[in-house]
Every structure is written in structure tokens, then in C-alpha cells.
Amino acid sequence: MSAMAETLPLDAPRLMPATPILRMEGITRRFGNVVALKNVSATVYPGEVLGIVGESGSGKSTLLRLMNLEDSPDEGHYRLDIPDADGNLFDLDRYARRMLRARHIGIVYQNPHLGLLMRNSSSGNVAERLLIAGERRFAELRARAEDALSASEFPLERMDAPPIELSGGMQQRVQLAKAIALEPALLLLDEPTTGLDVSVQALVLDTLKRLQRDRAITMVLVSHDLGVIRTMADRVMVMRRGCVVEQGLADQIFQDPQHEYTQALVHAKL
Amino acid sequence: MPNCENAMIDDNALLARSEPATSGARAVLEVENLTKHFDMHHLGKRLLAFEGMSFRVFPGQFLLLRGQNGAGKSTLLRTLYRSYRPKGGHIWLNTDEGRIDLARAADVDIALLRRREIGFVTQFLNPRPRVAAEDIVAEPLRLAGRSKEEALAEARRWLEEFGVKPELWAAYPSTFSGGEQQKVNLARALILPQRLLMLDEPTASLDVGARQALVRRLAALKEAGVAMIGVFHHRADIADLVDSELDLTTKEPCDVAE
Numbered sequence: 213m214s215a216m217a218e219t220l221p222l223d224a225p226r227l228m229p230a231t232p233i234l235r236m237e238g239i240t241r242r243f244g245n246v247v248a249l250k251n252v253s254a255t256v257y258p259g260e261v262l263g264i265v266g267e268s269g270s271g272k273s274t275l276l277r278l279m280n281l282e283d284s285p286d287e288g289h290y291r292l293d294i295p296d297a298d299g300n301l302f303d304l305d306r307y308a309r310r311m312l313r314a315r316h317i318g319i320v321y322q323n324p325h326l327g328l329l330m331r332n333s334s335s336g337n338v339a340e341r342l343l344i345a346g347e348r349r350f351a352e353l354r355a356r357a358e359d360a361l362s363a364s365e366f367p368l369e370r371m372d373a374p375p376i377e378l379s380g381g382m383q384q385r386v387q388l389a390k391a392i393a394l395e396p397a398l399l400l401l402d403e404p405t406t407g408l409d410v411s412v413q414a415l416v417l418d419t420l421k422r423l424q425r426d427r428a429i430t431m432v433l434v435s436h437d438l439g440v441i442r443t444m445a446d447r448v449m450v451m452r453r454g455c456v457v458e459q460g461l462a463d464q465i466f467q468d469p470q471h472e473y474t475q476a477l478v479h480a481k482l
Numbered sequence: 483m484p485n486c487e488n489a490m491i492d493d494n495a496l497l498a499r500s501e502p503a504t505s506g507a508r509a510v511l512e513v514e515n516l517t518k519h520f521d522m523h524h525l526g527k528r529l530l531a532f533e534g535m536s537f538r539v540f541p542g543q544f545l546l547l548r549g550q551n552g553a554g555k556s557t558l559l560r561t562l563y564r565s566y567r568p569k570g571g572h573i574w575l576n577t578d579e580g581r582i583d584l585a586r587a588a589d590v591d592i593a594l595l596r597r598r599e600i601g602f603v604t605q606f607l608n609p610r611p612r613v614a615a616e617d618i619v620a621e622p623l624r625l626a627g628r629s630k631e632e633a634l635a636e637a638r639r640w641l642e643e644f645g646v647k648p649e650l651w652a653a654y655p656s657t658f659s660g661g662e663q664q665k666v667n668l669a670r671a672l673i674l675p676q677r678l679l680m681l682d683e684p685t686a687s688l689d690v691g692a693r694q695a696l697v698r699r700l701a702a703l704k705e706a707g708v709a710m711i712g713v714f715h716h717r718a719d720i721a722d723l724v725d726s727e728l729d730l731t732t733k734e735p736c737d738v739a740e
Binding site: 257418425447460464468470476479 | 520521522523524560564565566567589590592593594612613621
């Protein structure tokens with residue numbers, strides 16, 4: 213009987229026909245002898261925030277990198293419901309992946325060094341994303357970089373400073389501005405507030421909430437911090453040792469966790 | 483008109499015995515054989531909350547849940563809202579789009595239904611950092627597609643109705659007192675009439691004025707056909723609204739004294 217709730221999200225009877233924006237099926241990823249992901253599937257609907265929680269080594273960041281097409285799995289399918297993205301996206305070559313990523317997917321890494329050129333100006337970091345997508349008019353580049361930076365609540369008087377001169381919270385805002393500059397269909401967030409102090413963390417999360425509300429950006433948020441997930445996510449996927457052990461609406465995961473591991477996780481937090 | 487038949491408990495064949503107060507009206511909610519238990523893995527135990535519960539609720543009907551502490555009143559509400567996952571049975575909701583079993587519906591549909599059809603009022607507000615009271619209240623209208631100005635005007639009207647002082651409207655509720663937070667919570671939860679409204683002790687920390695405003699609003703929603711299921715500590719407040727009662731201690735429906 214308890215199997216009923218666990219099988220819900222993918223094959224449950226549907227009332228309103230909504231097409232998932234992201235669908236991953238049967239993803240397996242091995243690194244040598246280590247199986248990082250075992251037959252993982254994930255679905256994300258337009259406008260929602262999917263939270264992925266799990267301890268270190270659970271496979272959550274590996275999954276996010278696959279969503280960003282930085283890596284390929286040993287098995288599995290990946291579809292995005294966006295223009296010019298037909299079939300299994302893992303079949304695309306490097307150039308096609310790069311173009312798809314530039315136009316439709318934004319990512320914010322925990323480590324700003326992965327996402328930013330630290331010695332270029334902050335506005336230049338954002339403009340670079342627009343250049344890849346084909347924008348060449350200088351005034352337009354500048355205006356759109358400004359727009360993205362102010363949407364990320366970055367102080368515009370600092371927009372020409374290089375990220376290396378900025379605080380961690382400000383660097384995350386530059387990453388965020390770069391990620392949203394092209395109004396991506398999908399925004400991927402890999403531990404975006406880990407390592408920031410609590411007040412800065414609250415500001416970054418609030419900015420993300422605001423973006424989601426005002427621009428209806430679909431987000432996938434990876435974090436080991438249950439508080440962050442609870443504040444942000446509509447639905448939550450719990451991962452452990454490369455498997456999805458449980459998924460559900462955020463209030464279900466926090467108020468009525470089913471799996472032994474999720475219960476231990478939630479009880480440890482509360 | 484009170485009618486205990488609307489809230490019927492029967493472990494076997496359901497729905498057959500009960501006739502709606504307004505004959506011909508279709509039930510908003512049909513609960514059949516609903517079962518909920520909790521598996522507590524760290525204790526190796528299963529805790530039964532209720533099983534085989536069945537009842538119906540019709541448009542404009544107010545069903546009061548009764549029972550001692552721990553009888554499962556809040557558990558039932560949360561299970562109907564799908565914060566708790568049902569373990570058996572059906573929760574049929576009749577919507578304009580069709581009939582859907584909330585016990586089995588996909589999470590994404592539940593999320594959508596919570597925006598459009600099913601409201602839930604608790605005694606707790608979960609204030610988000612740096613969001614003004616009036617924006618919190620206006621949000622359901624914004625999500626329903628109203629313009630910002632229109633939604634804010636309506637939000638302020640309800641904040642005033644529930645007795646929140648105008649100087650607090652643009653402030654962040656995380657620093658408000660429990661009672662003021664609850665007023666913001668109520669204004670938000672009740673601003674947009676929904677098909678089914680669940681109320682979990684909404685009067686718990688309210689002053690008399692706000693309680694009266696709440697009862698006025700509930701009466702208007704009832705008049706507009708909103709079906710309600712509620713747990714109330716101060717039962718006298720809503721005595722005039724209650725059509726039927728469900729006692730979770732005895733699992734028996736009972737008449738409401740007029």
C-alpha cells in the first residue's frame with residue numbers, strides 16, 4: 213500500500229495536460245568502478261522550482277552537470293521542450309550543446325571560478341553570454357547586461373569591477389546575472405549559497421524567489437541544505453548513493469517523509 | 483440548514499446513503515475509504531491515524547471536524563490537502579475540468595489545484611524574507627492574472643478588514659506579532675474564493691475584531707458556494723455557519739443542534 217505515494221509523480225493520472233519542460237529518463241553514469249547515478253529519472257514542469265537534496269556523493273551535482281550538457285551519461289535520455297532541441301540531447305555534438313546551453317540554459321555554480329572569468333569586468337562576464345548568442349551591438353550588450361545585473365540586485369556602480377574584487381555574495385549575483393541574461397528556459401543552481409554567510413544567503417535566495425515570481429523561470433536547485441530547499445522548492449527529489457529515494461511536493465517531503473533516509477534527514481534538521 | 487447526512491461515515495459502501503441538502507447538487511468532495519498511517523522507521527512502528535473514512539461535502543456546506551487533541555483532525559485536513567500522503571482510498575474533487583482523485587493525482591496537478599481550487603488556512607504564517615505584507619496578500623490574485631494595482635488595492639482592503647494597521651501594510655511580516663501575522667495569513671488565504679477551503683484553527687491567536695471579520699468573510703464565501711472543512715477551537719464563533727459535524731474520536735456523524 214505504501215507504494216502508492218512513491219509511484220505518483222511520473223505515472224499518476226493527470227488532470228491538466230502540462231508538458232514537462234525537462235525530462236530525463238534512465239540516466240546511469242559511471243566513473244570507473246563508481247556508479248554515480250543509477251537509472252535516475254527526473255521531470256520538471258514550466259515555472260516550478262525542483263529541489264534536489266542529498267548528502268555529498270549522492271550524485272546530485274553529477275545530475276545537474278548532465279542537465280547542463282557538460283557531461284554525457286553511460287545510458288539515458290534527455291529532452292527539453294524548447295525550440296531547436298529535438299530528440300535525445302546527449303546525441304548532440306559539442307558545438308550544438310554549447311549553442312543550446314548559451315541560448316536556453318543558465319547555471320550558477322557554488323564556486324564562482326567555474327562560472328566567471330575573474331579578471332574580466334562583471335558586466336563583460338554577462339555580455340560574453342550575450343555575444344555567444346549573437347548579440348553584436350555594443351549599446352544593446354551594455355543595456356542587457358545592466359538589466360540582468362539589476363534583476364540580480366547587483367549594484368550597478370560596481371558593474372565594471374572584476375569579480376575577483378567582489379565579495380562572495382556579489383560574485384554569485386554576477387553569476388546569476390550571466391545565467392539569466394538571455395532569459396533561459398531553465399536555470400540550474402548548484403549549491404548557489406553554500407559558503408555565504410547567513411544574511412547574504414537570505415538575500416541571494418530572495419533574489420532567486422523574486423526572479424521566479426516575476427519572470428517565471430524554471431529552476432533546478434541542488435543543495436545539501438534543507439533550509440534552502442524548503443524556502444525555494446515547489447517539489448523535492450531526495451537522492452542517496454546515485455538513486456532517487458523519494459520525491460514529492462516540498463510540504464510532503466518535510467511534513468510526511470516516507471523513506472527511511474528522508475525521515476532521518478528531516479528529523480536531523482528539525 | 484443543518485444536515486448531518488452530508489458528513490457520513492460508513493466503512494463499506496459509501497455515498498449511497500447520503501443525500502445532498504441541496505438536491506441535485508454535485509458534491510465538491512467525495513472521500514471514500516480514506517486511510518492514513520505513518521511509518522516511523524527509526525522506531526520500527528506504524529502509527530494509524532484513521533482508516534476507512536468516508537464523507538461528502540457539498541457546495542456552500544460547512545463541515546466541522548470535532549475530537550480531542552490527537553484525534554486526527556489536523557491529520558485529516560493535511561491528508562485531504564495532500565501535505566500528508568494518503569495510504570488508501572479516494573479523495574474525489576469535482577472541478578470544472580473534471581473529477582480528480584487527490585489521493586492519486588500527480589504532484590504537479592496538486593500544486594496547480596492548490597492555486598486554483600483548494601485553499602488551506604493554518605494558524606501559522608510562513609513569512610518569506612523581504613516580502614511586504616500587502617504583496618503576500620496580493621500574490622494569489624497576481625497568480626490568477628490580475629494587474630498589480632488591482633491586486634494591491636484588493637489586498638489593502640482585506641488587510642484593513644482584518645484590522646492590520648495601514649502603517650504595517652508595506653512592512654515585512656517576519657517581525658509582526660503572532661496575531662498580526664495571522665491576520666496577514668487569513669487575508670491572503672481568503673482573498674480569492676476557492677472551491678474547497680480547509681481551515682485548521684484559524685482563530686487561534688486572533689483578537690475579537692479579527693475573529694468577527696473572519697466569520698463575516700467565511701459567511702460570504704459560504705454564500706458564494708465555497709465548501710469548507712474546519713477545525714475550530716472557539717466553536718461559538720462559527721456556530722451559525724456549521725451545517726454538519728464529523729467526530730473523529732467516535733468516527734460518527736452527528737446532528738447540529740439548532
